[in-house]
Amino acid sequence: MRIGVLGGGAWGTALAQVAAHGGRDVLLWARSRDVVDAVNRDHLNPLFLNDIKLSETIVATTDPTRMRDVDALLVVVPAQHVGTVLAATPVGQTPLILCAKGIEAGTRRLVGEVARAAHPAAPIAVLSGPTFAHEVARGLPTAVTLACEDDELRARLMDRLAAPHFRPYASNDVIGAEIGGAVKNVLAIGCGVVEGAGLGQNARAALIARGFAEMTRFGLARGARAETLAGLSGLGDLVLTCSSTSSRNFSLGVGLGRGDTAATLLQDRRTVAEGAFTAPVLRQAAGEAGVDMPVTDAVCRLLEGAPAAQVVGDLLARPLRDEGR
Numbered sequence: 001m002r003i004g005v006l007g008g009g010a011w012g013t014a015l016a017q018v019a020a021h022g023g024r025d026v027l028l029w030a031r032s033r034d035v036v037d038a039v040n041r042d043h044l045n046p047l048f049l050n051d052i053k054l055s056e057t058i059v060a061t062t063d064p065t066r067m068r069d070v071d072a073l074l075v076v077v078p079a080q081h082v083g084t085v086l087a088a089t090p091v092g093q094t095p096l097i098l099c100a101k102g103i104e105a106g107t108r109r110l111v112g113e114v115a116r117a118a119h120p121a122a123p124i125a126v127l128s129g130p131t132f133a134h135e136v137a138r139g140l141p142t143a144v145t146l147a148c149e150d151d152e153l154r155a156r157l158m159d160r161l162a163a164p165h166f167r168p169y170a171s172n173d174v175i176g177a178e179i180g181g182a183v184k185n186v187l188a189i190g191c192g193v194v195e196g197a198g199l200g201q202n203a204r205a206a207l208i209a210r211g212f213a214e215m216t217r218f219g220l221a222r223g224a225r226a227e228t229l230a231g232l233s234g235l236g237d238l239v240l241t242c243s244s245t246s247s248r249n250f251s252l253g254v255g256l257g258r259g260d261t262a263a264t265l266l267q268d269r270r271t272v273a274e275g276a277f278t279a280p281v282l283r284q285a286a287g288e289a290g291v292d293m294p295v296t297d298a299v300c301r302l303l304e305g306a307p308a309a310q311v312v313g314d315l316l317a318r319p320l321r322d323e324g325r
């Protein structure tokens, strides 16, 4: 089986490494000529995944049309660029395994909706979960959700993507897997703010739990299943991303909590913090669905420049309520 990977950032490179270690031929599309040259010549990706020696069987290209011959295509560009990159890629009926976590600005579409619009004949799967790329690339134990509505395809992809240290769990809840991954990035910014502003461990745990409650409310309103949101792609990834400065979203929040502006923190940034793009769109989508998402709303205000002390004060001053709501 020949695996294509669209996206030569940290996660695309790490997934290429997993596939190559599993004995698959891997073709990696990267936007940057420097990345492609480094992967082909030195078996390294110094721009996005430093210090990891890559398998020599990974071949990189800047030409997306070469994906025409792969048997499955992992889509690992940031959510805001999935539509553009897929439009330039010949896909046909090749299965698309979506690995980006976010919601498209402007259209408010989840990545699955973007992919279906670009390539209606391609079957869709979602791979999501608690997965720092540098750990996966080093072969540290990792478990993910692999969601696909087609039972036969799901079983085939599970078999092809599983590796001794990379364990997929099957699900048929595609929208649930997508929503968990998109929402956790926004909540992780909030947890970073708690850290950066020195608000303590109690506050961080409270924000994870109440954030999970709003992720669940939004997910259920959009047709996700509660068990998916409580699994690896939802709660599992939320806990990881809300706990470590290895997370770009958490780190962005730490900066906001210390008083830096989003504009300063995001300018000239090479790596992606998906939550910064997803937060405003998620707030709109939640409003449309009539779902209360106070943490998401607070993160939006922080990104817009409101001072952390004021936003936190407003969150705490809301009317008292039942925990189950």
Ligand SMILES: NC(=O)c1ccc[n+]([C@@H]2O[C@H](COP(=O)([O-])OP(=O)(O)OC[C@H]3O[C@@H](n4cnc5c(N)ncnc54)[C@H](O)[C@@H]3O)[C@@H](O)[C@H]2O)c1
Residues within 6 Å of the ligand: 007, 008, 009, 010, 011, 012, 013, 030, 031, 032, 048, 076, 077, 078, 079, 081, 085, 099, 100, 101, 102, 131, 132, 133, 134, 270, 271, 272, 274
């Ligand atoms: N890094 C991780 O640990 C990790 C793990 C799981 C999921 N993800 C998700 O994978 C997706 C990709 O993240 P990443 O960490 O690999 O990226 P990254 O931050 O390592 O690199 C940024 C990527 O964005 C690409 N890019 C920038 N501008 C672009 C444009 N105009 N068009 C197309 N591509 C462009 C760059 O070429 C590069 O591949 C994100 O949705 C992220 O949430 C990341």
Ligand SMILES: O=P(O)(O)OC[C@H](O)CO
Residues within 6 Å of the ligand: 101, 129, 130, 131, 132, 133, 185, 188, 237, 240, 241, 246, 247, 248, 249, 250, 272, 273, 274
């Ligand atoms: O670095 P982050 O915040 O984009 O998180 C990376 C992965 O999504 C963690 O599962």
